[in-house]
Amino acid sequence: MTGNGANLIEPLRFGRQPSSRPRSAAKRSRIIEIAMHHFAENGYHAARVGDMAAALGIAKGSIFQHFGSKDGLFFEVYKRAVRSFPKYLDAPAEVRAIGFFHVLQYWLVRTEHLLREDWIPYRISLLGNYGTDLGLKREINRFLMAEDPYGTVAFVRFGLGRGELRDDMDVEMIVSILDWTMERFQDALLTAELDPGLFRRQGELPEKKEARIQQFLSILQRAIGAAEAVALRPELKKVSGANATKVRA
Amino acid sequence: MTGNGANLIEPLRFGRQPSSRPRSAAKRSRIIEIAMHHFAENGYHAARVGDMAAALGIAKGSIFQHFGSKDGLFFEVYKRAVRSFPKYLDAPAEVRAIGFFHVLQYWLVRTEHLLREDWIPYRISLLGNYGTDLGLKREINRFLMAEDPYGTVAFVRFGLGRGELRDDMDVEMIVSILDWTMERFQDALLTAELDPGLFRRQGELPEKKEARIQQFLSILQRAIGAAEAVALRPELKKVSGANATKVRA
DNA sequence: GTCATCAATGACCTCAAGTCACTGGAGAAT
DNA sequence: ATTCTCCAGTGACTTGAGGTCATTGATGAC
Numbered sequence: 001m002t003g004n005g006a007n008l009i010e011p012l013r014f015g016r017q018p019s020s021r022p023r024s025a026a027k028r029s030r031i032i033e034i035a036m037h038h039f040a041e042n043g044y045h046a047a048r049v050g051d052m053a054a055a056l057g058i059a060k061g062s063i064f065q066h067f068g069s070k071d072g073l074f075f076e077v078y079k080r081a082v083r084s085f086p087k088y089l090d091a092p093a094e095v096r097a098i099g100f101f102h103v104l105q106y107w108l109v110r111t112e113h114l115l116r117e118d119w120i121p122y123r124i125s126l127l128g129n130y131g132t133d134l135g136l137k138r139e140i141n142r143f144l145m146a147e148d149p150y151g152t153v154a155f156v157r158f159g160l161g162r163g164e165l166r167d168d169m170d171v172e173m174i175v176s177i178l179d180w181t182m183e184r185f186q187d188a189l190l191t192a193e194l195d196p197g198l199f200r201r202q203g204e205l206p207e208k209k210e211a212r213i214q215q216f217l218s219i220l221q222r223a224i225g226a227a228e229a230v231a232l233r234p235e236l237k238k239v240s241g242a243n244a245t246k247v248r249a
Numbered sequence: 250m251t252g253n254g255a256n257l258i259e260p261l262r263f264g265r266q267p268s269s270r271p272r273s274a275a276k277r278s279r280i281i282e283i284a285m286h287h288f289a290e291n292g293y294h295a296a297r298v299g300d301m302a303a304a305l306g307i308a309k310g311s312i313f314q315h316f317g318s319k320d321g322l323f324f325e326v327y328k329r330a331v332r333s334f335p336k337y338l339d340a341p342a343e344v345r346a347i348g349f350f351h352v353l354q355y356w357l358v359r360t361e362h363l364l365r366e367d368w369i370p371y372r373i374s375l376l377g378n379y380g381t382d383l384g385l386k387r388e389i390n391r392f393l394m395a396e397d398p399y400g401t402v403a404f405v406r407f408g409l410g411r412g413e414l415r416d417d418m419d420v421e422m423i424v425s426i427l428d429w430t431m432e433r434f435q436d437a438l439l440t441a442e443l444d445p446g447l448f449r450r451q452g453e454l455p456e457k458k459e460a461r462i463q464q465f466l467s468i469l470q471r472a473i474g475a476a477e478a479v480a481l482r483p484e485l486k487k488v489s490g491a492n493a494t495k496v497r498a
Numbered sequence: 499g500t501c502a503t504c505a506a507t508g509a510c511c512t513c514a515a516g517t518c519a520c521t522g523g524a525g526a527a528t
Numbered sequence: 529a530t531t532c533t534c535c536a537g538t539g540a541c542t543t544g545a546g547g548t549c550a551t552t553g554a555t556g557a558c
Contacts (some may be wrong), residue, residue: 027536048515057536058538061537068273073287130383133293134292135292169468170461176433180430198551215419220472223471297545310509311505314506318546318547
């Protein structure tokens, strides 16, 4: 993941990037690592570059030499965080074999557990989505469009190929709907415990989570599922019942 | 209010908080007005309180006396902006009479025109949703939950009462889905021209907007519409065709 | 005419982002 | 081995915006 030796990743420049020469990749990586912790724990604004430098035992100026600005540093942190997440089609082959919506369910149930193991990258993506300046958000969206880090496009094509998704509208529209609703639903689900009060109308009782996931999937299936498939299998719950046990990573 | 002849004892007895004394409402309002322009034009971070004070011809300190902090000022600006938007059920009676999804369509088509007349409040809501610190966003969400400024809950009950929405799941879930997707879809639609590149996968050609709105409504109708209603009226386009003329406010 | 009140003021403070002239150590050249 | 070259690293410094507070002066009560 970080073993990108020769090929220097061209960082989008914010403000000024003094030199585009390849600096020590290992040091860059260490800075990003610490910065991720600081941003995740304090938020974008309250995280101080000086603190990060102190924690690393280096001069603050060095960080600016590497990343140009606080924005630039955060952008690198954000990219690493988002790249560390799994893509939809990274689900196990057995799950993929069952179908598109089962893959969704797999990740919705699983995400919560992944989060508990490591909430830091998730927190970073939250900051990138909702907690920075619009100028930075624009860069972030360019990145998301270019990289499609969750593999949503491929996943939708997978569903279309299996005949599980409706083919009467633009692929882009389905991808957008999936992106939007999955992002918001996961945010609501996860921040209910990680950051209560951050999102509207999140579930209160933890035991309702399973039910909420089923409702959400039912809505999604009717929204973007193929009409015949919906008619044939209006209840996803039966399928999910076989898999609703605890997940242990 | 003060015209009480004999009994004019006004000792100002309620809690005397340092910064929340009742100051001139007119002045507060003027400050909010100017601040809204500055935030809208420059973004949250780049907007400077000093500039606003200069534009108003008052001292910077006065603004802080009134609102406590830049965050506090923005919050007031945000509330005013959001409250200036229409609620779903503010649609004309004829439109409401046709049905739930027609009201949605009405607003989607209309919003673009409303925006062109006055993009400033919209820009403020964008900043509040995506472009400030998470701490402020928490306040904003509390406000949105308490006030429901778009009247989404009442609107969903309206749709349920007419039997146009599915009644097999929590009202809260339907409200959430509607809030999320409408917000994102409108953002994508509007920022396509207001702020290209801010959102993922927004429509490129303006002439595709009408088609996108229809696709989006079709998805929503299948997602949260009552099963029978969807079966009876799978095509919303016919209904919309009668109304697809230019809207003039 | 005197006094109390308090919004308004603007000089001042704090603190974090960002800059830059200098340094020291690791290789290259001799 | 000695000198040279290069440049990552440094930290004192500048900038500039948010935020504070003792003072002021307009206003109305007595």
